[in-house]
């Protein structure tokens with residue numbers, strides 16, 4: 001098949017050519033650990049008082065930021081596919097438990113009407129196919145018109161509290177059926193909140209706080225494609 005690389009536009013049999021892929025920085029379980037909350041240059045910069053682990057593919061720097069942008073703003077299914085393919089490969093080398101359910105971070109009804117898709121849900125659909133984990137699409141909702149990316153950290157915190165709510169049913173259906181299925185299973189019910197980019201961690205932390213208030217014993221993982229490093233992060237020189 002005659003394809004061109006999504007990043008450099010050279011002819012390539014794969015969506016991202018091997019030259020671009022070889023140049024890319026990826027977090028690895030061997031170097032950075034399976035849970036990036038325990039890795040200082042990431043853990044120190046994201047809010048994480050209510051979730052248990054963080055798995056991220058890469059830094060939100062070029063060229064991978066371009067793939068996230070293509071997924072988010074141009075509905076590039078190829079970009080979504082290549083990001084999720086790399087992420088699934090990464091998860092297969094990781095020792096964290098496989099979640100019972102995937103929870104895409106919701107976008108507002110207004111944004112959904114404009115964009116026609118939720119990029120976090122697109123990623124979850126790939127994970128569902130390759131990892132056989134169900135998705136809940138109606139666990140939480142996002143109100144209003146607000147966007148977060150231009151706000152400061154403190155403004156984000158204030159904004160996010162009035163923006164997100166859990167739905168009435170939330171994950172009851174999955175939570176109860178897992179208990180009914182296996183009453184001897186003492187492993188905690190585990191969810192993975194999925195988002196495209198983590199910047200301050202405020203959104204996923206608030207969603208985790210709401211979930212733990214309703215389901216106190218669940219275990220919460222956060223999965224994201226990229227992490228935006230703060231301006232003077234030591235990580236920037238690595239990529």
Ligand SMILES: [Zn+2]
Pocket residue numbers: 005006007008009010016017018019020021
């Ligand atoms: Zn390329």
